[in-house]
Amino acid sequence: ILGVCYLAALGWTATIGRWRYYMVASLVMLLGLGLAALQILPTLELAGLSTRSEYGFADFVSYSFPRKQLVQLLFPGIFGGLSGYGVPSYFGLWNLTELAGYVGLLPLMLAGVGFAVTRRKAISIFWLCAGLLAFLLALGDQTPLAHLVYRLPVVGKFRVPARHFIEMAFAVSVLAGIGAQAIIRQMVTRALLLRTIAVAAGVMLAGLFYIVSKHAAEYAFVGGVVRFNGLPWANATVAIPLIIFLATALTLLYWHRNPAHFPRQILLMLVLALDMASFGWFYSWQEYAPSKNILRPPAFAVDYQISLRETNQRVIPVRGVLGKMSELPPNLSRLWEIPSASIYGPLSLSRMTYLLSMRPDASLDPSWQNSDNQSLNLAAVRYVFLPRPAPLKDAQGILWDAENMDSWLGSGCDHPRGDSIKFNFPTSLQATTIGIVSRLACSPPVPDGEEVVRVVLTDSAGAVQTKSMFAGRDTAEWSYDCPTVTPQMKHRRAPIYSSFDAKMFDDSCTGHYYLATLKLDGITDVSRIELKWVGRSGAMTIEKVSLIDEVAKSSTPINSLMKDNSRWRFVEETAEAQIYENPQAMPRAWLVPEVIALKPDEILKTIKTSRLPDGRAYDPWRTALTEESSPVMAEQPDASASARVTRLDSTEMEVHTASSSPAFLVMSDADYPGWQATVDEAPAQIFRANYALRGVRVPAGRHVVRFRFRPKSFYFGAGITAFSLALLLGFLAFPLLRRKTAKS
Incomplete structure (x- = not known):
């Protein structure tokens, strides 16, 4: 734009005449755009599908x-x-x-x-x-x-x-x-x-x-x-x-x-x-200039590189580009040839960004931890890299995880019912006391001294001991001091852990989190904790848990990823990062017997909640979600149906499928213009599946499905660039040929 303005300003007084000047300048600019078409056209296509198009x-x-x-x-x-x-x-x-x-x-x-x-x-x-x-x-x-x-x-x-x-x-x-x-x-x-x-x-x-x-x-x-x-x-x-x-x-x-x-x-x-x-x-x-060491991955990352090469799955860094090298930040992970679901750039695909709840800096929204959220599963994310936590220390010297869990028990406040929360530890943790930060919600009528949660602790030998949390002693209604709630309270206010500004019916007030410390029967090697809701009404959120060893004068904060070992499995801890495995991660390609057509926002909500609009549970192993009708509903699905990736690079992919009934092949790769599919070399339609991914119908039997990336924008741009280059060479050669002809 600055160049166009410059030409317009200087051309007005050009010695060769302004209109001749403008004509020549316009031709030169068009020639320049033509030479750059190889880059411009694919970039415009990508920009239209990126988050930038929605700015x-x-x-x-x-x-x-x-x-x-x-x-x-x-x-x-x-x-x-x-x-x-x-x-x-x-x-x-x-x-x-x-x-x-x-x-x-x-x-x-x-x-x-x-x-x-x-x-x-x-x-x-x-x-x-x-x-x-x-x-x-x-x-x-x-x-x-x-x-x-x-x-x-x-x-x-x-x-x-x-x-x-x-x-x-x-x-x-x-x-x-x-x-x-x-x-x-x-x-x-x-x-x-x-x-x-x-x-x-x-x-x-x-x-x-x-x-x-x-x-x-x-x-x-x-x-x-x-x-x-x-x-x-x-x-x-x-x-x-x-x-x-x-x-x-x-x-x-x-x-x-x-x-x-x-x-x-x-x-x-x-x-x-x-x-x-x-x-x-x-x-x-x-201070912050990249070191030459970034050209080599951290030593521990080589094991993940080898493992993911075998499974064709991915990693994802929770902090995005804000993470340190040992968290495998996006773009660097690509340099190290470690497949990642994360990417940082001004033209990130909007569909993938919304699917993964990714912020502009490539960090993840906390919703990725929700057990019902299928996003990382669908993106074939096998390992999640987090920063090594810096715990909080309270006035009593107890360490707590910096992030609140916000895990619900009970069924009040129109929140889905939660019956229990389980924590599993890869190695047992020694403790004499368990500390729990919580709050009751929608619970003013709960009587003082009523048992609301039963804490079941299992040691390394399998022995079990049970402790109780009571309203008024260990926890209380979070809005206890809000003017509209205080007159309704039926239990005491428990010891306060911390307070926060809140609103109740448009009135400002102070809310509270409460601290409970439950003594155990001597020193216990805790390997498992279960918090069971036993209250008759209301609900509760568990925010923080810490195992306290009063003999050793130490404490171990428990984080939300330890809640369910079937969802996130602790792998290892490096100097700067914690790595968790996702056992529910989907493979790079899989077959499903059922396809349901929904609107884009319905698909995204279904993926985030694992619940279809009709109330049924959503299982990505059984159902694919598309935005256009693709009637695949096998009456007798093949439970042993398989899809195996035999070739994979940046522009081609080959998958061998086997199923005794018609099925729908789902890829964990992004849908993007230019991808073409064939089934046994016959052209096949690519559907946008699961909001942002690719899918293809596959008949019963054994088949070879090939995906090839042949973007029209690239080839069209390459043609314009080649033509412009030929014109440029012609313009350069013409005076030489004319001079040679004149001499002869």
Whole structure:
């Protein structure tokens, strides 16, 4: 877009005539687009299927440069983040990498000189307007321009307005080059240079006044800095830009006196390097730049690489790109040839993102842990990688898992009934006491002292002991202190673990979690815990559980993944990660006897809840969900039906199937335009199955199903690129042939 505007501005006064200039420029641009069609057309196709196609205005203006941080363009480290300056961590609007717009003080002054000397020339006017427009666009929704640009095709699907600083920096660079050239040609008077320096000094002083004002201190306080001192002698991020400005001004005056003098030119370049390095050299790349070690997977990951190569299943990192190397973050796992269901990028497929409940940073929504959620199963996720937990320690020194389980017992509050919660441990844990954080819900009528939960503990030898939790002693109604609930309470308020702000019928109040500590019969090696609901009414949520050894003065927090050994099975713990196996993960390909057609939102809900719209249980081994009718319903399904992947790469897949009845082949791979299927070399229709995956009807018997990726967008783009390349070569060869003909 910037290039089109540049051509339009300069072509108006072109010496060859504006319309001839525009025609030639248009042909050159079309030729360039044609050469890039090989990339452009597949990218447009992918963009239309990605989460970016659904971006709203809030996404478009995310990471806008805040007006309150304008002074950062002159004092780049004023809001922290430059560790070499000895200043605190960054406390401005997140994040500094996206919001950094420092172009240097010397380039800004040279740009001012350049425009002042050539202000009547079209090129200078254009680059000044381009720089100012880019600056306004970087402010995002803080100017009316954002609403206008958002409505433009293609452009409205981008985000991070602060990246318009790239165009601003380019405009400043061009004007700075014009200014430097003007000084070399001695077109700049000393008076003009002094006026430019004076204006720049005024702007720097205005920035300094803001920094030492109460407004800057208040902004810093909101960012977590209690004592902010903006005085130059107390803050290096203020002093260094002022010193650089002084050095820049003196160097410009010195160079202006004899711009052709080589030592003075060297001095100018050194000041420029110092100016740019005052921010860039001290920024976070020093600490967070990738190490060459990322080219090799962690040693323990090789075992998973081999295992998954045999089963054709996948891993998934719960924290996405925020995870450490041992969590096998997306994109790196691909580099290490470890198949992953996760991906991080601006064009992630929206269907796969919603299926896996994946956030923009590729981290997973907590719903992945729900036992009824089939998403990871359908994506053939065999191993889940989590960060090694950092437990919370309460005032009594007891360790708890940082995340609440929110596991329900009972049947109150219109929540599905829960009868018990079971925890299984791969190795027994020694304890003398069990700690439980919980809350009752919809339970004001529960009498004081009524048993609501029975705790059954099994030791390593199989011996069982039972403890009870009572209303009023060990747990209580969470809304006990809400004004509309307190008069109805029939039990006491149990010891409070923590409180939180809540609302009850639009009235603000305080809710509570309660702590129960149940003594065991001596030291017990606990291998299994079951919490059984025995209350007559109401419901309860179990939030945290910890096994406490008072003899060893230690405690072991229990996390939600230990709840059901059939759902998540602990594998191992590395220095930075915990790995759990998913025994219910589907293979890469499988056969089902039944296909049900539903709407997309119904399919997604069914997958997340394991419940069909008609109330039946959803079993992915038996049923596939499609958005168009595909009548497959075997009257006598073959229980021994099988699908075996015999070949698999990025563009081809071969599956051998065997079934005595018609079946539907489901793949755990994403459905995407360009995939073609054959059954015994006969073309077959591909259905979108299970919201985002691929499926094909397969007749009874033994068959070979092949999938080949032949995207039309790629081949069409390749054809345009080849044609454009031929035209370009023809244009280049024509003058040579003409000259050769003329000579002959």
